[in-house]
Amino acid sequence: MRAREPDAVGYVERDGVSVGYEVFGDGEPTIVLLTSWAIVHARQWKAQVPYLARRCRVVTVEGRGNGRADRPRTPDAYADRQYVADGIAVMDAIGARQAVVGGLSLGGRHALQLAAWYPDRAAGVIAIGAALPWALPEGFEKVRDRYEGAEKLNIHYWRQDYRGFVELFMSAAFIEPHSTKQWEDGVEWGLTTDAETLALTTPAAGGAHSPTADEAEATCRRVRCPVLVIHGDQDAIVPYATGVDLARWTRGELVTVRGGGHAPPMRDPIRTNLVIGRFVERVAGGRANAPITWTRARSRARRALCGLFPDEGVGRPGASVRR
Template sequence: MSVRESGTGTPLVLLHAFPLNAAMWSAQLDALPGLTGDEARVLAPDQRGFGGTELGADEPSLDLVADDVALMLDAAGIERAVVGGLSMGGYVALALARRHPDRLAGLLLANTRATADADAVRANRERTAAAVTARDSVGLLLDERVAAGQLGPDSQHLVARVEAMVAAAPPAAVAWAQRAMAARPDSLDVLAGLRVPVAVVTGAQDSLVAPDEAELILRARPDAELTVIPGVGHLSALEAPEAFDAAVRRLLARVAAG
């Protein structure tokens, strides 16, 4: 598993969005360790098939990606970590909470949902998976302006950067991840039973995962801290890194306080 790492403090795992890679966390890798490097030990892995991590031959399942994260923690000598995921990364974080709850010290869910996909969403995921496989190209994602759709109206200056990450995604990984996300179960019960601090971040202009989804998470976890970032779309960590990082720091403080 390819992992970017910085800092020496509280272990913090950041899981990237689809169809990007760990490069999306560059601002957090620079800022969250703090000036002395001991505020957080930030680990940002490339998920299966993306960035520098191999896909393997397994059937699509986010449970396998969650198991990858647990193995990464083992390799890094980390017993428990604060785990944050954005969009697809949030789905993986919830799968980790289901399969390895003892590895979590805290949970951050950003621009994501805890419910399963609706039928129409599953059908669209399969359409995309079949198309990129047939063409052996992620050109469909670029043609459909996936990068622009992930960004809020005030963040379109980031389109070229996001498109570069989209273009770097292997078609096989894109198809695998779409099918894995389509197969994921509802996780509201997992959230309700998790005994660690939870934080939720959403963009007020997120057109892919509506802020209403955050309200469903809060119903399962009324103690979760909600941060709604004005003027921001789906990629809050990229679009408003200072506001995003502030939410992460508040979660780290809650974890430290016990």
């Protein structure tokens, strides 16, 4: 049973690709939450929706490749511009001329791109652990005798043991102790898609067609609305330095999660919700924000391997790590 059922459920279709969305509440402003990489789906926002929908209209947009969205069979269908255009199509469908647009990881990238490419449609941006830019390790298509650590980010390994990759990725996303529930949710969501679909997303997500650092900076400098950047300083998926750059390039507010990993909305939902709510209120009131920091309880935060995965000893959250 969900903590908050949607008030409206719908789909938009573009070029034969259908994408689902859900609407909660009817307050102002509208908050549009975009989905991350296709390894998860829109239920990633389940801890934000009930809180934010008390005051605002909250819309979750499914991401192509998972959940209530189609899984097109060409890489071009997963380009950044397609995800952004899906978000705009949903805004049009619900009659939202403008919204505060938010996302985690690749969703954060798409939120920033939407604000840069459609400046009249974004009242503000919430970019959490935003993967802009983001590069996958080399060797995605290399055949190996065995696959260890970040080498498991490889299409041949995915075809052998897709669940094993999903479990590893979620261990990297949730480096904080006592993250078993979040890890289990992430694995469940990851298994609602498949290796071949996820592989089709990689050229745009972190491969040859993903934004370079220069392109990322240029995009961010085009953003004119207020920006909130939330980033864990122990993020093993997207380096903390990326969040620092995004805040600087957009002249935005940086909220640093000391000891935090890649997914504060899932791992620290209460504090994330309060920070988002505060930002939305200030955007609606036209007031500026001041940088803040929160610190998690002291934890055995894991080091990143190749800037993407935790170091040795990866397993379920809380597993011991060799130093």
